[in-house]
Amino acid sequence: MSFEEMWADLLPIGKDDAGGGYHRFAWTPPELECRAWFLDEARRRGLDVEHDPNGNMVAWWFPESGARDDAVLTGSHLDSVPGGGAFDGPLGVVSAFAAVDLLRKHGTALERPIGIGAFAEEEGARFGVACLGSRLLAGAIDPARARGLTGADGRTFAEVMHNAGLDPEAIGPDDDLLGRIGCYVELHVEQGRALTEPVGVASSIVPHGRWRFEFAGEGNHAGTTRLVDRRDPMLPFAAMVLAAREAAERNGTVATVGKVRVVPGGVNAIASSVTGWLDARGPADDAVRRTVTEVDEAARVAARPHRVSVELAEESYTEIVDFDHTLRDRLAGTLGGAPVLPTGAGHDAGILSSRVPAAMLFVRNPTGVSHAPAEFAEQDDCLAGVEALASVLADLACG
Template sequence: MTQPIATRKADADRLWSTLRSMAALSEDGPGVSRLAYTRLERRAHDLFGQWMTEAGCSVRVDPAGNTIATRPGRADGPAVGTGSHLDSVYNGGRFDGIAGTMAAVEVARLLREAEVETELPLRFVAFAGEEGARFGQACCGSKLAAGLSSRRELDERCDRDGISLAEAMESVGLDPDLAASTPWCPADWSAFVELHVEQGSVLDSAKIDVGVVDLISGSTRLELVVTGRASHSGGTPMRGRADALAAAAEAVLVAERLALDPRHRGTRATVGRLTVEPGSITTIPGAVTFSLDVRDIDADRQRRAATEIVGRMRAVCLRRGTRLAVRLLADTSAVVLPDWVRDEVTDSANELGIPYRVLTSGASHDAQMINRVTPTAMIFVPSRGGLSHVPEEWTDPAKLAVGTDLLVASMLRLDARAAAATRQATTRQATTPRAATPRAAGTRASQASHAGGSESRGDQA
């Protein structure tokens, strides 16, 4: 199946200008700091909505805080979507998430300028709260859209200041009850393609402009608290101590050693946050709270690794006269993305003459959650040096433009496919003796557009 590409090429200079304008919405300090469910994040969503309105789209905000811009097609039906997120980690980079949302803006602009009509609507999404930096849970907005978060979870997830996710949502005018009870309807979507920076070095090292993702890693995130005995640093002999920090330091190395073990090839274990109490130069640490993030493309190995790391940490703490408490923050399985959507992306790359590489994603993404709503694909563009989540993060705007060209071509192919499936479903409905309800017909049309890849849709590997 082919679809004429009757659009202009993406404008690298315009992409860079748009991206810089978005990145300027940041807290003071190095890099970009725009945390989930803050007023600053909502300002970014407002700016995204303004640009999409100017590009001819209607804009709304769903109960989870995701901003959705819709470009109408010749007919109503399940839409092809694209987008990414606008929040950042503390002192992050200008491209993580922003690149994908700015690519969505550029797609809408290109289609408007070229006066391209699609068969069915297209949707462009800026997801809320993708980063787990604030609440320990990644993909908050897309999880709510996929119906994967409960109201209780919104109360239990808290930031470092004790503010719950639900409270943060309310502070920016969102209703957590409505958010937890109003997921997206699968019949409204036919497919979704997210563009994102790679956050790794595969494409940069290979000098390839585009990657197409086949699998997204899972993640088990834990909060661990080592409790020892605070005491005077001068008055307490070394052999009589229950030093919580010394135990935590050894525990961190336990995680590193296990992930380096050949039995766990592909496992990544990271301690990214550590808080020491009471935090005095002259006091032996009495308590240490730290995070553990275990990732893998194999869900069973991921969870076995997390369990084994915690077991070894308990042994360390017992030997050192300290105690270990563990709290699960989040647990997400790896997701295999549907072959048929990826094939539409790679066929578009071949049509455009864009070399690509199929690769896995070690990072979590909104597409991972939205795959529970509709079949998804991901396009990666290179990250220089593989750096991400740091101010030095960089993607060449010219390579972002190449990824955007592939994105618009893929969306047009997917739109043509969904339109054909919708027509087939309508024909079947017309020839069926008993007329189906409009809702049932819409559902069958959406399901028909998923044909060929449903066996891997939303499955958690």
Template sequence: MWAELAPIGRDATGGGYRRFAWTAADLACRAWFRAQAERRGLVYELDRNGNQWAWFAGPDAAPERDGGESTAVPARDVPRGNGGGEGGDGAPRHGTGPARGTAPEEDDGERREGRRSGGGSAAGADQPRSGAGVGPPPLGRDRSGTGGPGGGPPGSGASAGASPGAFDGGRGRAAVAPRSWSPAMARDAVVTGSHLDSVPDGGAFDGPLGVASAFAAFDRLIAGDAVFRRPFAVVNFADEEGARFGVACVGSRLAAGVLTADQAHALRDGDGVSLPDAMAAAGHDPAALGADPELLGRIGCFVELHIEQGRALADRGTPVGVASAIWPHGRWRFDFRGTADHAGTTRLEDRRDPMLTYATTVLAARKKARLAGALATFGKVTVEPNATNAIASLVRGWLDARAPAEDVLDRVVAETAHAARERAGRDGTAVEVVRESYTPAVAFAGPLRDRIARCLGDAPVLPTGAGHDAGVLSAVLPTAMLFVRNPTGVSHSPAEFAEPSDRLAGVDALTAVLAGLLADGHPRTDEEPRPNKEPTA
């Protein structure tokens, strides 16, 4: 799987990834996802918000057909709320998306844990390629040399000539379910996955590790004769990073109703292209954008595996951890307005230079965050007219702020804005502050997190300051996260990394968690509520 995914959107010079939402690189990643679903006979679904799903009913979860006959699920499209969608080759039906090639087999998975932890025996992995920014090797290849993670031939997701849904490679049980089953019939499903898009010049593992590990875990569950008493799905959420349109987790926010259709239609990229226009150019009809309670109502829980974005696991000497919470965080746009003028003729005392106000605000944000035990970053800035010999008329900077508590976050942002306005008064400039996104604190508390922690034994439980789709969805359904050790502690950079042995440990952990959850045929109860308050856009 990784062999085909790794080159997509990778910059040959710096080694970083540029997989921005609804661009050619993103469409190629989406074609890869669909190819993995089809190789496993999973039912592919493209939802109204552009999120991709690969569904499996499970022979134990689905009712048997006439006379007890159970047949393989056809690898087919189930578009929802979308007049465009993706064509049979994995590319958009409309537009110029990439055609699907033959994707090597891959593994990925994650789910909520349970009473049994079967399916956790590990398969090996290829040796990593060398060099910064090079994508990770295939996950879950059988150490015995027999090939794919399910025991099948190398580089294949199903044995030759197998009917859709068959993926036992000669051992284990084939992935079968009634032919009449559709994702709309799913109830209390166990879902895992992450995202495939990236920040500018991002690393190989942020997002893709969770998706690839989800497919790998599914392969192991099938090979290990796991019990599927609940439906199962792998998901690729659209535009998680928000690198193109400025709002993170667009796909999951739309599905959960946190980002409204009107707000989504108003989003623009740096070139002025709207989100709906970008989606339409990629073959996806944006008319149906919006909350999707029917789809989310099928899900019993969502477990997201992710590369750790920090050094907590490295410092503890353990490969896998469980998330306890996500810090509250958000993005604020600061517009600093002044007067354009000639850099060589305008006296310093006559200038109304917004760059001075901006520079002072950057330093103020750093100081306020340090004193509060929070984080504050101005990582993106635009300038008009952006000429070397001209005083700026507009400086627009984006503040990313995060804190261990919501009141602390609010205070840091308010104090930063106050410092900006105070300085603007001295510089003869004006400041406008606009909140573009906000996610309150997420606590992965309760039975699901505790169940996963028990399943994984001595895995540490730790918080994170990074936002994730699991955090957004925690407002509407039980969610949890697993972290895989990152020895560099670096993320959103080509230096992001996970050792092959740690990636395998992540697949092991995810497989064990999923096996327990899937074997539990009881629907969600009041012990697994939907407790977190709703995030706001």
């Protein structure tokens, strides 16, 4: 199937017709349908599919020599953020299949295997930790902690994996799989306006992380409780949101509170507790850490007069990822001097870079919007991305 046909097959899955965004959360029906699509595309090409213990999938194209080691892995993920765009993740998977088709069409003779990966729970939309599948694979998260992660529906990661036919006790680093990978190249839609050419190469991923703030007060009646008697956690939470913007401006970072949970959530009830999630990113580790510290301090100061307690927990953090320079420069050279640029978005490539040489290709996004329905890439640019990925795979797997 062509790129256009594969894209058309995936496009309706998990789409919210009212809002236009996508809801493909790990191991929910839409994401399972995407997984089935992946398996169908692999079988159509006669590729061998490997399921690792962490929910990741790899479709293998092996050379005639039978070589299994020093493989070139590509791909991305199939899950989405709430109300996300169509391109974030799936573009890399569809492009990988299309690039393999292009290499086969040209009669390319492999010296090393090529794998197409689809990583689990990259967005962290269901269990709160981004790149969970690749973190487990690379040993970047404690398996016991991962098993206990709980989604909004109250189900744990272990329970969901078990119901999907996987063994939650088997999750964790897969040194055998990693030992067979020579390098990883992930194609992804660019998630800002920095790329002005159809295709670019990533230089680095800036430090980024997620923190959970818990504000505990006292639930009460909105009409009969005097202001002086209230222990309203919404007030210090609101101060925390404002403090995040101010701290980011002071430290040259970005900070976002994009998710909040209010208990009990009634219009006529004072909240008993509020949970807010802070996403902070920036050019340097100390700037990001300082931003979070300042937000925490501001939240605690705001909470005291309202007799509200504050707890802060780090859910995930990734230090700066400086992609392998040799691999990065090789990609840029193969593509005739493609522009090289950093990104503020996290990716599986950033996690895997701690274990294998990793690099990324970006496809231009004219809207500059991501994690929202307006995320977009022109078809000609997508096809240019396929051509670029095919050239890179040919150079790495045949050179």
